[in-house]
Amino acid sequence: xxxxxxxxxxxxxxxxxGEAITIKTLISHKMESGQRKDGDGNTIPRSIINRxxxxxxxxxxxxxxxxxxxxxxxxxEFEATVPESGEFTFKWFDDDGxxxxxxxAVEVG
Amino acid sequence: MTLTRRHTLLAGMAAATAALLPLRAVASVDEAIAEFTxxxxxxxxxxxxxxxxxxxxxxxxxxxxxxxxxxxxxxLAAGNPNPDVGTFNFxxxxxxxxxxxxxxxxxxxxxxxxxxMADGSFARASQEVKVTIGGCGG
Numbered sequence: 001x002x003x004x005x006x007x008x009x010x011x012x013x014x015x016x017x018g019e020a021i022t023i024k025t026l027i028s029h030k031m032e033s034g035q036r037k038d039g040d041g042n043t044i045p046r047s048i049i050n051r052x053x054x055x056x057x058x059x060x061x062x063x064x065x066x067x068x069x070x071x072x073x074x075x076x077e078f079e080a081t082v083p084e085s086g087e088f089t090f091k092w093f094d095d096d097g098x099x100x101x102x103x104x105a106v107e108v109g
Numbered sequence: 110m111t112l113t114r115r116h117t118l119l120a121g122m123a124a125a126t127a128a129l130l131p132l133r134a135v136a137s138v139d140e141a142i143a144e145f146t147x148x149x150x151x152x153x154x155x156x157x158x159x160x161x162x163x164x165x166x167x168x169x170x171x172x173x174x175x176x177x178x179x180x181x182x183x184x185l186a187a188g189n190p191n192p193d194v195g196t197f198n199f200x201x202x203x204x205x206x207x208x209x210x211x212x213x214x215x216x217x218x219x220x221x222x223x224x225x226m227a228d229g230s231f232a233r234a235s236q237e238v239k240v241t242i243g244g245c246g247g
Binding site: 020021033035054055056059060061062063064065066067068069070071072074075076077078079080081082083 | 168169170186189190191193194195196197198199200201202203204205207208209210211212213214244
């Protein structure tokens with residue numbers, strides 16, 4: 001697992017049924033592109049998050065494929081429909097095999 | 110200066126290299142598009158790409174794409190060493206086919222977005238972004 005990876009997710013706590021809510025996510029990750037060279041001229045190997053998936057109660061919201069051209073600390077903003085109360089799961093897949101997970105509950109009132 | 114055989118050869122080689130370099134980059138963009146669309150025709154309606162006209166820092170350029178009715182949107186940066194940027198696949202619970210993120214640009218170039226619509230058609234939008242400081246750490 002890469003060092004200091006910390007996911008941050010912003011989701012409203014409550015919503016109306018069927019409402020479109022805006023979700024913002026950020027994960028601290030250096031997203032080493034594989035293009036940079038260190039002081040001795042050696043290429044620094046690629047190490048990025050290559051996939052980001054958001055589900056709500058097991059149904060897919062968005063599935064993003066990331067390439068090295070995504071900036072350090074990948075940020076995403078998108079909209080999701082909330083049909084009932086439940087839980088969002090956010091998963092980031094690292095090149096090294098680790099998976100970073102975060103969950104957020106939303107109450108429909 | 111007399112034009113010797115060696116000079117002519119060198120000049121020819123330099124010209125050939127200069128002509129080849131940009132061609133190769135363009136070819137890989139076309140390849141990436143062809144892989145995504147399967148060679149289908151590209152429309153220009155129904156997709157919006159929002160990018161800054163001038164980006165001071167190529168390391169983090171805010172980009173937003175929206176294509177109502179799309180199932181997937183692919184982003185490409187034509188002038189990057191690797192033109193692929195990422196692909197958004199929208200699931201059944203996506204409230205809108207819109208997403209924003211931040212990308213790296215190596216220099217001034219066109220950013221291209223291709224949307225795959227639910228009916229199987231494709232749409233393309235592109236915008237030039239002027240980059241003051243490139244984002245490839247070179």
